Amino acid sequence: xxxxxxxxxxxxxxxxxxxxxxxGGMAVANWGALTHSQSIAQEARRAGKRCIMxxxxxxxxxxxxxxxxxxxxxxxxxxxxxxxxNGIQVCEYLPNIARHADKLAIIRSMRTQSVDHGIGGYHMxxxxxxxxxxxxxxxxxxxxxxxxxxxxxxxxxxxxxxGSGIYGxxxxxxxxxxxxxxxxxxxxxxxxxxxxxxIQDRRGDLLNFMEQRFAEQRPGEPFAAHxxxxxxxxRLMRARRAFDVSEEWTRARSRYGDSTFGRACFTALxxxxxxxSFVEAGHAGYDGHNDNFPVHKGNLQELDPAWASxxxxxxxxxxxxxxxxxxxxxxxxxxxxxxxxxRDHFGRAWxxxxxxxxxxxxxxxxxxxxxxxxxxxxxxxxxxxxxTIYRTMGINPRVRHFLGSxxxxxxxxxxxxxxxxxx
Amino acid sequence: xxxxLLPILSLTIAQPAPFKDAKVLHTFLWNSEVVSAVxxxxxxxxxxxxxxxxxxxxxxxxxxxxxxxxxxRLIGHTGPINRxxxxxxxxxxxxxSNDRTVKFWDALKSDGNPGTIVMNDGxxxxxxxxxxxxxxxxxxxxxxxxxxxxxxxxxxxxxxxxWGLALSRDGKTLxxxxxxxxxxxxxxxxxxxxxxxxxxxxxRSLDFSPDGKLVVTAEHFPFLRDxxxxxxxxxxxxxxxxxxxxxxxxxxxxxxxxVGPTSFRFSDNGKNLAVCVGHIDRxxxxxxxxxxxxxxxxxxxxxxxxxxxxxTDLAFHPDGEHLVTCGRDRAVKIWRLSDGMxxxxxxxxxxxxxxxxxxxxxxxAISISPDGTLLAVADSSGQVVxxxxxxxxx
Numbered sequence: 001x002x003x004x005x006x007x008x009x010x011x012x013x014x015x016x017x018x019x020x021x022x023x024g025g026m027a028v029a030n031w032g033a034l035t036h037s038q039s040i041a042q043e044a045r046r047a048g049k050r051c052i053m054x055x056x057x058x059x060x061x062x063x064x065x066x067x068x069x070x071x072x073x074x075x076x077x078x079x080x081x082x083x084x085x086n087g088i089q090v091c092e093y094l095p096n097i098a099r100h101a102d103k104l105a106i107i108r109s110m111r112t113q114s115v116d117h118g119i120g121g122y123h124m125x126x127x128x129x130x131x132x133x134x135x136x137x138x139x140x141x142x143x144x145x146x147x148x149x150x151x152x153x154x155x156x157x158x159x160x161x162x163g164s165g166i167y168g169x170x171x172x173x174x175x176x177x178x179x180x181x182x183x184x185x186x187x188x189x190x191x192x193x194x195x196x197x198x199i200q201d202r203r204g205d206l207l208n209f210m211e212q213r214f215a216e217q218r219p220g221e222p223f224a225a226h227x228x229x230x231x232x233x234x235r236l237m238r239a240r241r242a243f244d245v246s247e248e249w250t251r252a253r254s255r256y257g258d259s260t261f262g263r264a265c266f267t268a269l270x271x272x273x274x275x276x277s278f279v280e281a282g283h284a285g286y287d288g289h290n291d292n293f294p295v296h297k298g299n300l301q302e303l304d305p306a307w308a309s310x311x312x313x314x315x316x317x318x319x320x321x322x323x324x325x326x327x328x329x330x331x332x333x334x335x336x337x338x339x340x341x342x343r344d345h346f347g348r349a350w351x352x353x354x355x356x357x358x359x360x361x362x363x364x365x366x367x368x369x370x371x372x373x374x375x376x377x378x379x380x381x382x383x384x385x386x387x388t389i390y391r392t393m394g395i396n397p398r399v400r401h402f403l404g405s406x407x408x409x410x411x412x413x414x415x416x417x418x419x420x421x422x423x
Numbered sequence: 424x425x426x427x428l429l430p431i432l433s434l435t436i437a438q439p440a441p442f443k444d445a446k447v448l449h450t451f452l453w454n455s456e457v458v459s460a461v462x463x464x465x466x467x468x469x470x471x472x473x474x475x476x477x478x479x480x481x482x483x484x485x486x487x488x489x490x491x492x493x494x495x496r497l498i499g500h501t502g503p504i505n506r507x508x509x510x511x512x513x514x515x516x517x518x519x520s521n522d523r524t525v526k527f528w529d530a531l532k533s534d535g536n537p538g539t540i541v542m543n544d545g546x547x548x549x550x551x552x553x554x555x556x557x558x559x560x561x562x563x564x565x566x567x568x569x570x571x572x573x574x575x576x577x578x579x580x581x582x583x584x585x586w587g588l589a590l591s592r593d594g595k596t597l598x599x600x601x602x603x604x605x606x607x608x609x610x611x612x613x614x615x616x617x618x619x620x621x622x623x624x625x626x627r628s629l630d631f632s633p634d635g636k637l638v639v640t641a642e643h644f645p646f647l648r649d650x651x652x653x654x655x656x657x658x659x660x661x662x663x664x665x666x667x668x669x670x671x672x673x674x675x676x677x678x679x680x681x682v683g684p685t686s687f688r689f690s691d692n693g694k695n696l697a698v699c700v701g702h703i704d705r706x707x708x709x710x711x712x713x714x715x716x717x718x719x720x721x722x723x724x725x726x727x728x729x730x731x732x733x734x735t736d737l738a739f740h741p742d743g744e745h746l747v748t749c750g751r752d753r754a755v756k757i758w759r760l761s762d763g764m765x766x767x768x769x770x771x772x773x774x775x776x777x778x779x780x781x782x783x784x785x786x787x788a789i790s791i792s793p794d795g796t797l798l799a800v801a802d803s804s805g806q807v808v809x810x811x812x813x814x815x816x817x
Contacts, residue, residue, distance in 0.1 A: 073475075290703070291703060295703070
């Protein structure tokens with residue numbers, strides 16, 4: 001385990017943090033609204049919230065998971081099972097998740113606009129359509145900005161695997177860009193230093209000294225951003241062992257499932273435990289235009305133990321109350337089954353699930369109609385979902401930033417948090 | 424000299440190419456669901472099953488007659504049907520389903536309760552995608568009068584979807600395999616379980632060797648993502664469940680099995696063992712077909728050119744000399760076993776043959792009539808296609 005209380009470590013970190021604040025301040029000032037966002041950040045940080053996003057790449061089928069239609073022509077090939085909450089049923093291939101239904105807020109009335117992979121991925125990561133051609137930050141960057149722990153050496157936004165798309169920090173600036181690791185959570189090879197820790201420290205001190213002198217003469221934005229990245233890298237190098245879960249994984253594997261996604265979920269747990277504000281773990285392969293059912297069945301058998309064990313471990317560690325777990329995708333899948341026994345892209349009525357972080361679990365919110373073609377009650381937009389997530393995280397959903405002189409809000413106008421889900 | 428040779432040459436040229444007159448005879452429309460399985464009952468009846476769990480039986484008309492309606496509906500399954508099989512004596516039809524049962528039906532019985540079916544009561548598939556603003560109105564119903572029948576018995580030893588279904592050549596032993604990796608041998612008459620063992624992955628197909636001593640399994644755990652699939656081709660001792668060969672390893676380097684084997688069968692004479700792959704759709708020539716050594720599983724030959732996007736089923740022709748396969752490219756290919764040459768192809772392409780893509784309905788399964796003159800195809804577009812394999816002018 002990495003020690004975060006090493007005295008020597010703290011003194012060096014304090015030095016670097018001071019530099020980072022200066023550099024970050026200069027950088028952020030150019031993206032605007034620093035004072036406004038800083039006060040919100042202080043409030044959000046006090047809340048101490050963290051977030052894990054489990055992103056089902058390709059578009060997960062709502063009817064084959066949480067919005068089943070038994071007996072209807074759109075039912076598909078899976079059967080529902082009872083959960084630990086009366087009135088909530090889930091797919092038979094989610095038996096472990098069924099035991100955690102009391103933690104789940106199941107939104108069955110997502111109605112979204114972007115129903116292809118690229119645009120859907122963007123929209124469900126930023127809550128804005130890509131057609132705006134505006135550098136909106138993805139959700140991880142926003143949460144990193146407002147919820148990061150400034151005392152932590154680890155990146156505040158980690159993305160495990162890049163399959164769900166990398167949409168970036170946009171107008172929030174490069175210091176909130178995602179730190180992307182491999183699908184199973186392991187760091188790239190270049191993250192392993194070629195020299196000893198002592199030599200690294202001496203080199204870092206020398207670099208700081210020289211750059212501080214250099215920066216005094218050159219207070220511009222590009223230098224500040226570059227320097228921020230350098231400092232983040234140095235800090236990460238110190239804390240990189242947090243990404244190495246190999247030893248513990250041998251014991252956790254049987255519960256999480258011996259899969260890449262299982263390991264990603266376990267790594268997410270360890271990173272959250274180590275103070276990372278936002279971790280995204282992607283699970284690939286849901287784009288079931290052909291043979292949707294065996295493909296979803298295979299994927300759900302990986303998803304189920306990993307997600308359920310994550311919730312269980314967060315709870316047992318006392319982290320679930322402050323850790324929001326979001327299960328989402330770029331869109332849902334059609335109720336109608338096509339000629340390839342598949343389901344196609346569908347945004348008119350699909351499902352997202354929230355758990356932890358103070359969310360009121362054990363409930364459905366909204367509903368689709370009898371065969372699942374339309375939202376029957378309480379439609380939820382991308383903006384509404386993000387407003388709910390931001391509110392849960394202690395972030396004002398209407399926090400305003402500026403790109404130059406142009407104001408831009410964290411969620412689109414009219415977005416409303418889903419009050420019945422908020423604890 | 425030349426004059427003497429000419430008659431010999433002309434004799435050679437006049438030799439008819441096998442199956443050159445193979446063509447579509449009938450198309451039975453059943454636009455209710457994906458048609459997933461098909462089997463001949465004798466030479467004059469075709470049974471087909473769909474993903475909703477329905478089975479219909481058609482009596483084949485005499486040549487030139489109008490395409491008939493189905494005459495029988497077999498009621499009992501509550502989940503998609505993956506395989507149909509007729510017993511060697513032709514008297515029993517078997518069906519394997521996601522409802523975890525194998526059901527046995529009287530293949531020849533013609534009486535039962537009168538019923539009416541709607542042949543096109545599924546959702547209109549076209550247009551119910553993406554950001555559709557309105558669900559298309561259902562088309563006017565097309566109905567047919569049928570006799571409804573129930574199963575004569577069922578086998579309930581599985582707890583997962585059943586894709587593997589085979590009978591020993593004497594008809595006495597049933598082999599079934601499921602998505603829990605279970606292979607079960609049972610008494611085909613009483614249903615008594617004789618033995619079971621665990622395969623490596625989900626069982627997609629299995630078969631008995633003609634002497635009944637070996638059971639082969641084709642296995643696959645499917646993912647959409649590339650290079651992350653789990654595949655198995657195994658031979659097992661039918662008496663002990665002990666693995667006799669693992670034919671998977673010889674294909675590992677080439678990854679040609681990655682899209683999943685779909686059908687794995689012995690020829691009735693025991694001289695050939697064939698497997699085709701294409702459980703998951705994949706761009707390009709993914710639908711490989713291989714002949715394997717029936718005793719060791721070693722690759723004997725790859726049949727080329729492969730099906731595009733995947734091969735879905737295969738059947739040995741009763742003549743013992745040919746293999747027939749179908750695929751996601753909507754092609755039926757007829758291969759000569761002696762040299763692996765493709766001797767004929769029946770294309771059921773929709774529109775331009777070269778433009779059959781991932782959204783084109785696929786051919787799911789095939790069956791050849793016992794006399795070898797007819798071929799039936801389960802077409803996922805909601806129809807059953809019957810082709811002649813002989814020159815009907817003869």
